[in-house]
Amino acid sequence: MDAFVAAVVFGISLLAPVLDNNSDTRPLTLQGALYAAVICASLTLRRRWPSAVLAVTASGTASGFAVTGHKSSLMLATMIAMCTCALHLPRRRAVLEVAAAAALLAGTSVVFGHRGWTGPEVVALSALSASAAAVGFAVRNRRAYVAAVEERARRAEQTREEEARRRVIDERLRIARELHDVLAHHIALINVQAAVVDHVMETEPVQARESLAHIRRAARSSLEEVRTTLGLLRRPDAPNEVAVEPSPGLHQLPDLIASFTAAGLIVDQKIAGTPVDLPPAVSLTAYRVVQEALTNASRHASRPHAELELDYLPSALQISVRNPAEATSRSRSSAGPDPLALGEGGHGLLGMRERAHALGGTFATRMTDGHFEVRVLLPHERTGT
Numbered sequence: 357m358d359a360f361v362a363a364v365v366f367g368i369s370l371l372a373p374v375l376d377n378n379s380d381t382r383p384l385t386l387q388g389a390l391y392a393a394v395i396c397a398s399l400t401l402r403r404r405w406p407s408a409v410l411a412v413t414a415s416g417t418a419s420g421f422a423v424t425g426h427k428s429s430l431m432l433a434t435m436i437a438m439c440t441c442a443l444h445l446p447r448r449r450a451v452l453e454v455a456a457a458a459a460l461l462a463g464t465s466v467v468f469g470h471r472g473w474t475g476p477e478v479v480a481l482s483a484l485s486a487s488a489a490a491v492g493f494a495v496r497n498r499r500a501y502v503a504a505v506e507e508r509a510r511r512a513e514q515t516r517e518e519e520a521r522r523r524v525i526d527e528r529l530r531i532a533r534e535l536h537d538v539l540a541h542h543i544a545l546i547n548v549q550a551a552v553v554d555h556v557m558e559t560e561p562v563q564a565r566e567s568l569a570h571i572r573r574a575a576r577s578s579l580e581e582v583r584t585t586l587g588l589l590r591r592p593d594a595p596n597e598v599a600v601e602p603s604p605g606l607h608q609l610p611d612l613i614a615s616f617t618a619a620g621l622i623v624d625q626k627i628a629g630t631p632v633d634l635p636p637a638v639s640l641t642a643y644r645v646v647q648e649a650l651t652n653a654s655r656h657a658s659r660p661h662a663e664l665e666l667d668y669l670p671s672a673l674q675i676s677v678r679n680p681a682e683a684t685s686r687s688r689s690s691a692g693p694d695p696l697a698l699g700e701g702g703h704g705l706l707g708m709r710e711r712a713h714a715l716g717g718t719f720a721t722r723m724t725d726g727h728f729e730v731r732v733l734l735p736h737e738r739t740g741t
Contacts, residue, residue: 361399438492447493606639613664645711
């Protein structure tokens with residue numbers, strides 16, 4: 357491209373004297389043509405060395421003024437070099453170099469053309485220099501603006517992609533928590549009742565049938581909750597969308613405790629403060645925390661006993677579940693670190709912590725007096741009494 361520009365400028369420099377009606381302008385001699393060719397050829401290097409090319413073209417144009425005493429067609433090459441400097445060099449440096457070149461040309465015109473500094477030749481040279489620099493700066497600003505717009509678009513696209521990935525991860529974690537909380541509780545009950553059936557099948561068939569009934573109810577409840585959870589994952593605008601049951605909450609806590617009691621777990625419940633209606637998200641989280649904590653108690657406690665305490669604070673609900681620890685857990689220090697910090701514990705403890713933190717609450721576990729305790733604090737705003 358630069359070679360094409362140089363060729364065009366050289367062609368103009370050859371034809372301009374022929375087409376000019378001014379009698380003072382003479383066609384270029386062979387020596388003059390070679391001189392113009394060298395100056396125009398320097399334009400091929402204008403992007404790599406813009407300052408040097410401006411110096412060559414300005415010096416060549418000034419030499420033409422000095423020799424002929426009138427304007428030269430090589431001024432076009434100097435204007436292109438000025439535009440290139442304005443486009444590629446730092447602004448302050450470009451202004452200084454263009455101004456120096458313009459001063460050189462104007463001074464040469466004054467000295468060798470015998471005209472004053474306010475003459476039309478000097479004014480024209482100054483205007484052409486300023487125009488060339490202005491074009492370069494305008495193109496430069498336009499490119500910078502387009503680059504900034506493209507960068508903002510790229511960052512916005514990247515942000516959208518990252519946000520989409522984050523939402524997918526959050527949704528996967530939410531689904532994992534829901535499925536774990538739904539299935540772990542009922543499967544634990546089925547496991548306990550199946551063990552009872554295996555133990556009393558021959559000696560106490562009545563109790564075995566009761567245990568089988570509990571297994572049936574637990575399986576049915578598990579299927580219903582799984583169906584509800586999967587229904588929530590369907591598109592809400594699907595044409596065959598069916599209504600799903602409301603999410604469980606603390607209002608279903610008596611049924612939950614009754615299911616554990618039927619499985620043989622003794623639950624001592626204590627309520628402190630004045631119960632209030634909680635926001636659905638807080639009520640669901642509290643229900644899932646109690647469900648998971650009691651499930652762990654039924655599976656891992658040294659004896660089938662758990663203490664559940666709900667403390668209704670002015671702006672928060674504090675949940676505490678304690679159960680006798682197993683021998684291996686009891687051997688640990690009461691001031692030992694959180695099992696989650698050690699990488700211990702299953703997905704249940706992790707899910708409880710994630711649920712609590714999602715609502716801006718806290719989650720902690722500790723070992724005290726041979727009992728394992730789960731303590732969760734869920735902040736909320738009252739919705740009623």
